[in-house]
Amino acid sequence: MAAKQSGQGGAVIFETGVDFAVWSHHAGQIELCLFDDDDKEFTRLPMARDDDHVHRLFVDGLKQGARYGFRADGIYAPDNGLWFDPAKLLVDPYAKELDRPFRYDPLLGVFGEETRHLVPKAIVTRDTPVTPQKPLFKPGGFIYEVAVRPFTMLHPDVPEAQRGTVSALAHPAVVSHLKRIGVDAIELMPITAWIDERHLPPLGLHNGWGYNPIAFMALDPRLVPGGMAELRDTVARLHAEGIGVILDLVFNHTGESDRYGSTLSLRGLDNLCFYRHAQHRPGELINDTGTGNTVACDHPYIRQLIIDSLRHFVLGAGIDGFRFDLAPVLGRTANGFEGHGETLTAILADDVLADRVMIAEPWDIGPGGYQLGNFPAPFLEWNDRVRDDLRCYWRGDAYKTGPLATALAGSSDIFSRNGGAATRSVNFLAAHDGFTLKDLVSYSGKHNEANGEENRDGHNENHSWNNGVEGDTRYPDIIARRRDDVEALLSTLFVTRGSVMLTAGDEGGRSQRGNNNAYCQDNDITWVDWSTLDDELITHTAFVSALRKRFSVFSQATFLSGDGDVAWIAPSGQPMTVSDWETPDFATLGMVLSTTDNNSRKTVRIAVLFNRSEVAQTFSLPGPLPAAWRQLTATGEKKAAAQTTVPPRSVSFYLEN
Structure with a gap:
């Protein structure tokens, strides 16, 4: 077996075989495990560590399509941050394709329990590069947030076998709708491989949003059964129609969760390096995300893994840009958030990524976690201040005329800091997390009982109103008032300076029955029922979207100053x-x-x-x-x-x- 280089991780195909690499500082030994087509582990091969703590192995004669995983041996001492367990099959952090989705099982978190039958195997793949074109989306445009599965599961024109997949987004009926309302780019909620939170299976629920990743590069087979080829073809078809594609990615935590979670990849390879821990308490995982763990994005290995993941989607599928979930984690160090920290700087400096659209969700729940306006240009930022001010204005709250004007003018109070001369705001009224636009004017409080947490989950303050009756009603006057309110909200959103974002279905009055945290409702609560959408609302959305394109003033980035503009x-x-x-x-x-x-x-x-x-x-x-x-x-x-x-x-x- 001859040694060949493949960077800090992954599987690279050569003419005579495949080169494997994986990084771990603390592992005593890492083995490569190979599987046959019947899912039988037929060999384990020890890997050699180099001076940079990269464990390598070249396997002669191995070809594309081979299935593999890793095992890491070493000290098992969770109180000291060490989780090595050779009984756990581990997914390559650089895996680009998996043979099946992740499924939660309690054994995934039990020391000494064999998991090869529970864990997806990575598949050795050969990259098919594309030549990325300049991003179609320009700041000031219209972003349409899409959860892939709910968006097409009930679409009457999409073939049943195609529903709920990325390929359905390129169906002519879907493209026609996107063009009707003037979408400039779709923003796909996570499509990389994820696992259910451990409390969901006993409740008969499943994570339908994907914000609980394990592999950063591998596409989830449930959403993208055709792998990178399916994503690449869909992006190309949308580009041909003038529509860009932005991926919503999660680098802030993984589905391995807290210390009672699963050992699936990073935890088993080197938990101490890959996750943040309390100072002087290596057994205590930092939870800046509210999901149990926080990825150490300032670690050189993780930084490079993030860069390589972004490059993978640009060079492999022509992706226009990225939205980063709980993005302050990308800038976190032991000293707090650093807007010009090494990881954020490296993303913007990379030669492949430099011209891509970058969008930050500028908050997490850690110390100093609210960083709206503090990301480096040209990052765009989700602006929840605009969301709340517009909601409160139309609810009738006092003293909201000034905040309305500020939002319309580009939020200079936020984005002029540090010498900023232009807005970087992504303005929205509703997103995946929270009420739909219709529910915003139909419910005074959240109704998350179906989530199995006795309505304790989700935001309590939604700045919503119900127009006289909580939830569904047959009163024509209340129905009319709600429709008028949605139309007014849409009109207001589309005349704000900055980019605008609308969540799929809100243009037609989609409801989630008052559920403002529907991540675990992979059912008709979140599935867009196209037969019930209000066509007059859709027509109105198309109208205000067209106004935005017709009159240049709305999409310009400079702040409105009152000096003749x-x-x-x-x-x-x-x-x-x-x-x-x-x-x-x-x-x-x-x-x-x-x-x-x-x-x-x-x-x-x-x-x-x-x-x-x-x-x-x-x-x-x-x-x-x-x-x-x-x-x-x-x-x-x-x-x-x-x-x-x-x-x-x-x-x-x-x-x-």
Whole structure:
């Protein structure tokens, strides 16, 4: 067996065999285990450690498709952070394909119990590189958040065998819907291999979101049965339609969880190096994620594993960019969060990744975990301040006119820090985590009883309202009010400066029956029922999305300053006064913007009028009389008078002739 180099990990195919490598500082011995097609382990081969703690082995004659895993022997002393157990088959952290999904079993966490029959085997694969094109998504565009399985499980036009998979996203009926509402990029919730949390199987529940990964590169066979070829083909088809693809990835924790969890990969290879531990207490795992463990993203091995994983998806499938779950963990060191730390800096400096779209969820639950505005440019950031301020404005909370305007103008209070001259905000009203947009206006409180935790899980403060009845109702007036509220919320979102994000199905009034933590509901609670979506709401979403594309002012990144780019007006048509801004229950606001009309290539003015009150409001449109304004609606344009009426609980749009 001749030695060949394959970096710090993985399996590399050569003409005469396969080179395996895996890193571990503390293991006494690592063995390579090979399996036949009947899942029988037919050999174990000791690996040799080099000076960099990479354990290597070249296997002559081995070919593509071989199935393998590792075993690591050494000291088993969890109180000292050491979890070596040769009875545990371990998945290669660099595995690029697995032969089956992960399934939780209590034996996975019991010392000395053999697990080869429980653990997926990695498959030796040959990379098929693509030439990545420039990302199709540009900051300021429209991101559509998609959970792959729920999005297509009930789609009537998608063949049953294809439903719930990545390939379904390229089906003509799905693409037609994405183009109808003007999606610039879909953001796929995790599609890498994950495992259920250990409390779910006894409840008959399964993790349907994927935020509990084991392998960072390997695609989950349940969602991507065709592997990288399926992802690559889907990305190519979406790109051909002008739609980018962003992957939501989880590097902050793994499904090995706390000390009572499973030993499946990183824990068994070198727990002490790969996870964060309390200072001077190596047996105590840090839990900055709320899921039991925190990955040590500042460790050189993990840093390189993250970089290599991102490169894998760009070079192997042409992915446009990435959204990072609980992203402060990427910048955490023993001293706290470092926005310009080595791992974040390395991601932005990599030659393959430098032009990709990078999006941070800028919070975790650890010390100093709220880092909105503190990620390095060009990172975009999920902006929960905009989410809450827009919700509270339309709920009718006092003193919300100013926060509304700040959100519309690009959140300069957040992103101008450290000399920032442009917004990096991803504005949203609802995401996978929390109420759907319809539930936001239909429930005053969460209803997570189906999750089996007696409604203790999920956020308690949702800034929601129910319009008079909690949950489903047959009262036509309440149904109408809820629909109006959703339409107003959508209108507001799409005229904010920054990128905008909508979760799949919210454009048509999808409900999760008040469940605001539906990660474990892989059923009709989360599956989008296309037959019940409100087509008028979808049409309205398409309308406001088209306005955003037509008028350049909405997608520009610079902050609105009031220096000729925007005028804030009261219903009188006059500029807002200090008194107006400070009125607690001020219910109407006008935003008049100078912009390029991309249809005519002319500079024009567009007026966006907000009325959150319960009665119609008369607005005087600005400009010399007779005013020459046209109202823009989903059904077309119509001439407007100098004084116009904005219906209650609505947003109206006017274009100056």
